[in-house]
Amino acid sequence: MHKRVGLEVTVAVAEAVALCRIDMAGVYPITPQSHIAEHLSNLVADGVLDAEFVTVESEHSAMSAVIGASSAGARAYTATASQGLLLMNELLPIASAMRLPITMAIANRAVSGPLNILNDHSDIMPQRDTGWITVFAENGQESVDLSIQAFKIAEHPDVMLPVCVNIDGFQLTHMVEPVELPTQEEVDAFLPPFVPHATLHPSRPVTMGAFSMSDYFTEIMKAKDEAIKNSKKVILDVWKEWEEKFGRSYKPVESYRADDADVVLLTMGSMGETAGLAIDDLRARGIKAGLVKLRLWRPFPFAELKAAIKNTKKLIVTDRAVSFGGPGGPVFSEIKSALFAEASRPAAYNYIIGLGGRDVTVSDFANMVETVMADAGNKKADTYEFWGVRE
Amino acid sequence: MIEVRWHGRGGQGAVTSVELLAVSAIAAGKYAQGFPSFGPERRGAPVAAFTRIDDKKINVRSGIYEPDVVLVLDSSLIGLVNVLDGLKPGGKVIVNTHKTPEEIKKDLNFDGPVATVDGTGIARKEMGVPIANTTMIGALLKITGIMELDAMKASIEHRFGRIAQKNLNAMKRAYDEIQISN
Numbered sequence: 001m002h003k004r005v006g007l008e009v010t011v012a013v014a015e016a017v018a019l020c021r022i023d024m025a026g027v028y029p030i031t032p033q034s035h036i037a038e039h040l041s042n043l044v045a046d047g048v049l050d051a052e053f054v055t056v057e058s059e060h061s062a063m064s065a066v067i068g069a070s071s072a073g074a075r076a077y078t079a080t081a082s083q084g085l086l087l088m089n090e091l092l093p094i095a096s097a098m099r100l101p102i103t104m105a106i107a108n109r110a111v112s113g114p115l116n117i118l119n120d121h122s123d124i125m126p127q128r129d130t131g132w133i134t135v136f137a138e139n140g141q142e143s144v145d146l147s148i149q150a151f152k153i154a155e156h157p158d159v160m161l162p163v164c165v166n167i168d169g170f171q172l173t174h175m176v177e178p179v180e181l182p183t184q185e186e187v188d189a190f191l192p193p194f195v196p197h198a199t200l201h202p203s204r205p206v207t208m209g210a211f212s213m214s215d216y217f218t219e220i221m222k223a224k225d226e227a228i229k230n231s232k233k234v235i236l237d238v239w240k241e242w243e244e245k246f247g248r249s250y251k252p253v254e255s256y257r258a259d260d261a262d263v264v265l266l267t268m269g270s271m272g273e274t275a276g277l278a279i280d281d282l283r284a285r286g287i288k289a290g291l292v293k294l295r296l297w298r299p300f301p302f303a304e305l306k307a308a309i310k311n312t313k314k315l316i317v318t319d320r321a322v323s324f325g326g327p328g329g330p331v332f333s334e335i336k337s338a339l340f341a342e343a344s345r346p347a348a349y350n351y352i353i354g355l356g357g358r359d360v361t362v363s364d365f366a367n368m369v370e371t372v373m374a375d376a377g378n379k380k381a382d383t384y385e386f387w388g389v390r391e
Numbered sequence: 392m393i394e395v396r397w398h399g400r401g402g403q404g405a406v407t408s409v410e411l412l413a414v415s416a417i418a419a420g421k422y423a424q425g426f427p428s429f430g431p432e433r434r435g436a437p438v439a440a441f442t443r444i445d446d447k448k449i450n451v452r453s454g455i456y457e458p459d460v461v462l463v464l465d466s467s468l469i470g471l472v473n474v475l476d477g478l479k480p481g482g483k484v485i486v487n488t489h490k491t492p493e494e495i496k497k498d499l500n501f502d503g504p505v506a507t508v509d510g511t512g513i514a515r516k517e518m519g520v521p522i523a524n525t526t527m528i529g530a531l532l533k534i535t536g537i538m539e540l541d542a543m544k545a546s547i548e549h550r551f552g553r554i555a556q557k558n559l560n561a562m563k564r565a566y567d568e569i570q571i572s573n
Binding site: 004005006007008085117119120139168171174175176177178270271273274276333357359360362 | 409410413414415416417423424425426427429430431447450451452453454456473571
C-alpha cells in the first residue's frame, strides 16, 4: 500500500518523478525549484534511480538536453522557475512542435525586475502560447499526483506533447506537509514504459525538428493546435483512471459551494484552499459565495468553466500576474474571452493578488467578495485592481 | 489547530526543527505544516519558522500572524525582534535561556505565561555543541502537549543517525527541566 508521509513538497515531487522511472533529467537549480534538482540528483547518485542526471550550465541547456534525450526516446524530465523558465522560452515551442512528451515542474516565482524570489505566476503566463499542456497544483498531494499523471498524458499516442506542472514557489515547494506517495508497483501499473513513435538513432537516421517555409508552416501550427485541443480527452481519461486507482479526483475546473452562489471567486494554484476557508466564513454569515478553481490552463476548459459559473451573478477572477497595459490579468482576459459569446454572463471583476510573494489571507478573500457585493450597479465590473496596493 | 512561530538566527536550525516536528506529527497520524519564513536568509541574521498542527486537514496556506505559541531559540533576539507580535491572548512564550520565567517576563514586559529552559546549556552537555534546536522541541512538546516525546524518535533517528540518541537525550532533558511561570 502507498504510504502517508510528511515531506517537503519539492522532495515529494522528486520522489514521484523517480517512481515514474525517468531515463534522464536535465536540470539547472534555481530557487525555489532547487530542492527538486538536488533530491533527484541524490536519488541518481545513491543508485535509487537508474537515470542519467545531466548537469547543465543553464536552463537553456537544460531544455536543450531534455529535447535531445526525448528525441532519442528517453523519458525526460526537467524543472525550473522564473528567470530559468524565461531562459528556456525559445525552446518551449520547439519541444511542443517536435511533439516530445517532456514533462517539467515549474516552481512558480516572480520574474525580475526588481529581483524577487517569491511566488506569483509571472513566469508561466508568458509561456501560454508555447503549446505545452499546463496544469496547476493546489497542494502537495496534487503536486505529486499531477507530476506522475503528466508522463501518462504527455506520452499518450494521441497527445505526444510536453506537459508542465505548476507548483507555487515556497507556498507549496517549501512546505513540509502530508502526502501519500504511491508505491513503485502502483506507479508501474498506472504508467507503462514510454514507447516513442520515432527516435534519433545513428543506425537509423531520421530528421527531427527540421526546417519549414510558408508551404507547410501553417499546417504544422494547425496540427499542433489540434493536438493540444484533442489532448483534453486523454487528460480526462487519465484523471478518471487516477481516481479509480488512487481515489483522488481531478477535474479541469473544480467547484466549491458554487452551484447556488451569487458571487464566485476564481483562483488558480495554491491559494484555492485558503480561498475556500473564506467561502466557509461567508456562508456561515449567510452570504451565498462560492469558489471555482482552474486546474487546467492549456488546453483551456471552456465548457467546464461556463458550466461552473452559469448561475452566478458576479464573478471575481484573481490573477497572480499582470498584463501591462492590457485588460488586467491574463486569467481575467481568458475568462472574459470565454464568456463573450454567452447570452447571459456574470459581471466580471478582476483582482491582481499575491505578486512577488505578497501574502493573501482568508480575510482578504472574504473582503474581495464583500467589496464586489457592495458594488450595487456593477460599476467596477470589467476593470481590474491591484488588491491591497499602497498608493 | 495549534500555530507555533519559531524565532532564531540563520544556522541555529529553526527550519530543521519545524520540519522534524511536522514530519513526526504527520507520522503520528496528524496533519501538519512546517515552513520557513519565505525569502533569502543569512547565517546569524534573525529568522522565523512556522509550524501548524491539527487533527484535521489544514487548508490555510497564508502566513501565521497570530500564533498560539512563540518559541525563541536565541534569547539575544529579545529586544531586537518583537517576539510577542500577534501572539494570541493567553498565548505562551518559550525561551531558550538560563534566566527564570519571571526574569523573561520582565525583559519582555509581558504578563502571559512564559516558560524557560537552558537549552543551549543542555545541548552543550548532551551533544557537545551549543545548538539547541532539537533540544527545544522537548520544551515545546512539554508546554503544548501536541504529542508524546516518543513520537519524535523516528524522524530524529532518520535525520541524525548515530548522533540521534544524543539529540533525544537533550530533548528529554529540556522536556523534564523546563519551568513555566504562574
